[in-house]
C-alpha cells in the first residue's frame with residue numbers, strides 16, 4: 270500500500286528530494302516518491318545558498334519544480350530552511366568591503382529574504398523550518414554569523430517575519446541531537462518564553478540523523494514529550510540510520526586522513542551483511558513504535574532521501590563511504606526495514 274497509506278491515521282510520511290532526481294528519465298524515482306510518501310521537503314533547493322547565490326540573483330527553478338510536484342501529487346510541502354548558519358552565501362553576512370555586515374544590514378536582508386521566499390510560496394508551502402540548528406550541542410546559542418551580528422533576537426525575529434509573510438503557515442524550529450538533555454532544557458526554556466510572549470512558533474523538527482545504537486529511545490522520548498507538553502507539534506524531519514562506525518568517536522586529529530587508511534571505517538563496500546540489515550530493520554521498528562506511541566503529538570515523519578545511493582550519509586562526515594541509511598536500496602528496491610515497517614502492529 271505504501272508508507273503514506275500505512276501510517277495515514279498516525280502522521281504524514283515524507284521524504285527529501287532534489288528536482289533533478291524527480292526528473293530522472295525512467296520516472297522510477299518520481300513514481301516511488303508519489304506512491305510511498307505524502308509529504309515532501311527539498312533536500313537543498315530551498316536553502317539560501319541555492320535560492321539566492323548572489324545578491325539579487327534568485328534561482329527559483331528547482332524549488333518551484335519540487336513544489337509543483339507536491340501539488341500534482343497532493344503532498345504536504347514543507348519548506349527547509351529560512352535561517353541557517355550553513356548553506357547561506359557569504360555575501361549575506363558581509364558588507365561591500367567584505368567585512369562583517371552590521372546588524373541593521375543583516376536584519377534588512379533577513380526581512381527581504383523571508384518576505385520573498387515565504388511570500389512566493391504563500392498558501393503552497395504548508396510549513397517552514399524557520400530556523401535551523403541555532404543551538405550548539407547543549408552549549409547554548411551557536412556562535413554563528415547570525416548570533417554574532419544580531420544576538421539571540423535573530424531567531425524570534427525570523428518567526429515573526431515568517432508569520433507576517435504567511436499567517437497560515439505552520440512554523441517550526443529544526444535541529445539535530447535534540448535528545449541531548451542540555452539541548453532539550455535550553456530549548457524548552459526558550460520556547461516557553463516565546464509562547465508566553467506570543468512569538469509565533471508552532472512546531473519543532475527533530476532531525477532524525479541517528480545511528481543503530483544512538484540516541485537512546487529514552488532520551489528521544491523525553492524530548493518528544495517535553496516539546497509536546499509545551500503545546501508544540503513534533504516532527505521527525507530528517508530520518509536516516511547511519512550503519513557505519515562514526516569517525517568522530519575516534520580520537521583522531523584528522524578524521525579524513527585517518528579515514529583513508531582505515532578500512533574499518535567503511536566496512537560494507539561490497540554490500541550490507543544480513544545481520545546488519547536485520548539490525549537496521551529492528552532499529553527502524555523501535556523508532557516507529559515510539560512515534561506511534563506519541564502519534565497524537567507527531568505531525569510528520571520525513572526520511573532524508575529515498576534510496577541509499579542518493580543519501581548524503583555516503584559523504585558525511587567524510588566522502589567515499591558506502592552507507593545504507595534508508596528504506597530503499599540503490600535500485601530503489603524496498604529493504605527489509607521497509608517490509609518490517611509496513612508489517613507493523
Ligand code: XIL
Nearest residue numbers: 312313349350401445476507573581
Ligand atoms: C544536507 C544535504 O542532505 C546534502 O545534500 C548537502 O550537501 C548538505 O546538507 N541537517 C540539515 C540538512 O538540516 O539540510 C542537511 O542536508 C543535513 C543536516
